[in-house]
Amino acid sequence: xxxxxxxxxxxxxxxxxxxxxxxxxxxxxxxxxxxxxxxxxxxxxxxxxxxxxxxxxxxxxxxxxxxxxxxxxxxxxxxxxxxxxxxxxxxxxxxxxxxxxxxxxxxxxxxxxxxxxxxxxxxxxxxxxxxxxxxxxxxxxxxxxxxxxxxxxxxxxxxxxxxxxxxxxxxxxxxxxxxxxxxxxxxxxxxxxxxxxxxxxxxxxxxxxxxxxxxxxxxxxxxxxxxxxxxxxxxxxxxxxxxxxxxxxxxxxxxxxxxxxxxxxxxxxxxxxxxxxxxxxxxxxxxxxxxxxxxxxxxxxxxxxxxxxxxxxxxxxxxxxxxxxxxxxxxxxxxxxxxxxxxxxxxxxxxxxxxxxxxxxxxxxxxxxxxxxxxxxxxxxxxxxxxxxxxxxxxxxxxxxxxxxxxxxxxxxxxxxxxxxxxxxxxxxxxxxxxxxxxxxxxxxxxxxxxxxxxxxxxxxxxxxxxxxxxxxxxxxxxxxxxxxxxxxxxxxxxxxxxxxxxxxxxxxxxxxxxxxxxxxxxxxxxxxxxxxxxxxxxxxxxxxxxxxxxxxxxxxxxxxxxxxxxxxxxxxxxxxxxxxxxxxxxxxxxxxxxxxxxxxxxxxxxxxxxxxxx
Amino acid sequence: xxxxxxxxxxxxxxxxxxxxxxxxxxxxxxxxxxxxxxxxxxxxxxxxxxxxxxxxxxxxxxxxxxxxxxxxxxxxxxxxxxxxxxxxxxxxxxx
Numbered sequence: 001x002x003x004x005x006x007x008x009x010x011x012x013x014x015x016x017x018x019x020x021x022x023x024x025x026x027x028x029x030x031x032x033x034x035x036x037x038x039x040x041x042x043x044x045x046x047x048x049x050x051x052x053x054x055x056x057x058x059x060x061x062x063x064x065x066x067x068x069x070x071x072x073x074x075x076x077x078x079x080x081x082x083x084x085x086x087x088x089x090x091x092x093x094x095x096x097x098x099x100x101x102x103x104x105x106x107x108x109x110x111x112x113x114x115x116x117x118x119x120x121x122x123x124x125x126x127x128x129x130x131x132x133x134x135x136x137x138x139x140x141x142x143x144x145x146x147x148x149x150x151x152x153x154x155x156x157x158x159x160x161x162x163x164x165x166x167x168x169x170x171x172x173x174x175x176x177x178x179x180x181x182x183x184x185x186x187x188x189x190x191x192x193x194x195x196x197x198x199x200x201x202x203x204x205x206x207x208x209x210x211x212x213x214x215x216x217x218x219x220x221x222x223x224x225x226x227x228x229x230x231x232x233x234x235x236x237x238x239x240x241x242x243x244x245x246x247x248x249x250x251x252x253x254x255x256x257x258x259x260x261x262x263x264x265x266x267x268x269x270x271x272x273x274x275x276x277x278x279x280x281x282x283x284x285x286x287x288x289x290x291x292x293x294x295x296x297x298x299x300x301x302x303x304x305x306x307x308x309x310x311x312x313x314x315x316x317x318x319x320x321x322x323x324x325x326x327x328x329x330x331x332x333x334x335x336x337x338x339x340x341x342x343x344x345x346x347x348x349x350x351x352x353x354x355x356x357x358x359x360x361x362x363x364x365x366x367x368x369x370x371x372x373x374x375x376x377x378x379x380x381x382x383x384x385x386x387x388x389x390x391x392x393x394x395x396x397x398x399x400x401x402x403x404x405x406x407x408x409x410x411x412x413x414x415x416x417x418x419x420x421x422x423x424x425x426x427x428x429x430x431x432x433x434x435x436x437x438x439x440x441x442x443x444x445x446x447x448x449x450x451x452x453x454x455x456x457x458x459x460x461x462x463x464x465x466x467x468x469x470x471x472x473x474x475x476x477x478x479x480x481x482x483x484x485x486x487x488x489x490x491x492x493x494x495x496x497x498x499x500x501x502x503x504x505x506x507x508x509x510x511x512x513x514x515x516x517x518x519x520x521x522x523x524x525x526x527x528x529x530x531x532x533x534x535x536x537x538x539x540x541x542x543x544x545x546x547x548x549x550x551x552x553x554x555x556x557x558x559x560x561x562x563x564x565x566x567x568x569x570x571x572x573x574x575x576x577x578x579x580x581x582x583x584x585x586x587x588x589x590x591x592x593x594x595x596x597x598x599x600x601x602x603x604x605x606x607x608x609x610x611x612x613x614x615x
Numbered sequence: 616x617x618x619x620x621x622x623x624x625x626x627x628x629x630x631x632x633x634x635x636x637x638x639x640x641x642x643x644x645x646x647x648x649x650x651x652x653x654x655x656x657x658x659x660x661x662x663x664x665x666x667x668x669x670x671x672x673x674x675x676x677x678x679x680x681x682x683x684x685x686x687x688x689x690x691x692x693x694x695x696x697x698x699x700x701x702x703x704x705x706x707x708x709x710x
């Protein structure tokens with residue numbers, strides 16, 4: 001068995017579907033969604049089986065020896081700078097690999113149904129396979145450049161898939177926004193890489209983990225990597241791209257913008273966790289940013305009307321929880337939440353996709369309602385997801401989220417502020433999720449008559465992934481062994497469940513009989529003005545700055561410097577020209593005078609020399 | 616004593632070359648300078664009891680003869696084209 005096989009299958013799927021797309025684009029014939037989808041899905045399943053094989057192999061090994069390394073070839077060799085194209089599998093990357101290939105396979109399967117009426121399914125599945133290939137590179141890469149390759153690759157795939165319906169200018173814009181916001185974060189990654197190479201001397205992640213560094217440098221690298229993670233994992237200040245990324249097809253939102261890509265920030269923070277533990281300041285920044293993001297985006301989520309936007313803000317909020325976990329040093333809890341969140345959030349996105357599919361691309365929750373009778377499987381599975389995200393026992397979210405909340409108070413890096421904000425976010429989460437659930441499935445129908453008649457349950461390819469994910473959301477929590485509780489852990493658990501129930505009850509009674517469109521605060525609905533601020537500050541500020549520079553620096557400084565240079569040349573030319581009188585005898589006179597001067601100078605220095613030596 | 620004479624003659628020749636306007640006189644002044652140098656050569660030869668200086672003089676005289684022939688030829692050619700032998704009138708170098 002070869003580690004490279006995990007990467008190989010999605011790559012093959014990408015290549016085949018890419019060629020099918022090119023061929024169909026040339027001939028004008030539409031490729032079949034079933035055919036291309038099956039190729040892509042099989043590729044993912046194959047990759048999943050290879051990962052599962054490694055899982056079995058790992059479970060037979062002692063915990064400390066769970067490490068497989070494979071160097072494929074020398075990637076870069078520039079004198080002393082040497083990077084191998086190497087894959088490394090340990091428990092952390094295996095967990096991510098399983099989530100990517102497992103949830104990925106289900107979402108590929110789901111896509112066959114969802115994209116059945118699409119114009120260019122081959123292109124869609126090629127992109128989806130490309131994404132998985134890149135994401136696997138990210139988690140399996142042994143060196144920083146390799147992780148960066150995957151990091152950029154998933155950014156590219158995300159951009160391509162958000163703007164997948166490229167006839168729509170708005171969707172293309174959303175793709176560009178995601179790409180640009182990510183690039184800002186990537187700058188942090190690049191600089192961190194440069195600093196690492198300078199002070200550690202190697203870009204191997206394991207060497208970086210074991211390096212003993214000057215605390216200031218460790219903090220700088222940690223902070224820069226964290227900044228990169230805020231871009232990819234949609235944290236404040238770079239989170240605004242994720243809600244817009246919902247312009248892509250819904251399975252894409254489930255796979256990339258909920259389950260996998262956005263969690264790569266957590267992966268990277270885990271990878272450099274020994275470094276972060278050396279710098280408490282960076283840890284507290286991460287925790288604060290995480291909990292603030294969780295809280296702020298939960299508030300925004302309460303005012304959204306688009307079903308996917310609600311889920312998007314919920315994703316941002318949950319990612320905030322994971323960052324909080326990393327920030328308080330509970331890296332395991334963060335990764336555990338990545339896994340459970342991948343299950344229930346992918347489930348909810350796919351459920352939302354099923355609803356959108358049934359309603360012919362209606363996304364406003366106030367134009368839905370009463371779908372529980374018409375979409376029984378979707379409703380049932382969605383309720384499972386809802387229970388999981390609320391953290392009701394024994395669903396998976398209960399274990400992971402409560403562990404984070406406990407750690408936010410009891411870990412050495414935790415404190416009361418983090419704990420209270422985390423609880424408040426959990427309350428808001430319960431509220432907006434119940435709001436979503438009730439408005440879509442339980443409240444009286446607010447649909448137009450015509451749409452209502454065409455509502456139908458989704459095909460089997462779409463419901464099977466829902467069911468599998470629902471089961472995983474239920475049992476996912478038992479896959480992790482929590483290490484002994486603190487004394488009042490039980491109190492906190494009770495508190496957090498009560499908080500969730502209060503939020504849910506409030507949401508339930510408020511929206512149970514809603515029959516009109518809610519009037520929400522426009523400021524909150526549009527994301528608390530982050531976008532407006534960025535537009536004003538960077539959108540208008542940067543051109544204004546450029547104008548100022550062109551006016552003051554360029555005209556006053558650069559142009560005048562050049563003008564002075566040209567004037568100098570002209571002036572010296574004029575001065576020298578006056579010597580060129582053209583009369584031979586004048587030249588002769590100058591020569592004689594100069595010769596005399598030289599003679600005097602030579603004589604004088606000779607005299608001094610004599611004088612000097614004479615002494 | 617002879618060196619002082621030689622220097623004086625050299626300077627007179629130099630002044631002539633620089634300040635006289637007639638090209639023929641300039642040419643003669645050049646000859647004057649050469650002869651001043653010859654004089655100093657002979658003087659030094661006598662002072663150091665060496666014949667080297669006197670041999671150099673013979674060379675200088677040969678070269679001077681050739682040079683004055685060439686110089687005179689140039690002056691005649693200039694006079695033919697420009698109808699003048701006044702150095703102030705001949706200022707074509709500038710253009």
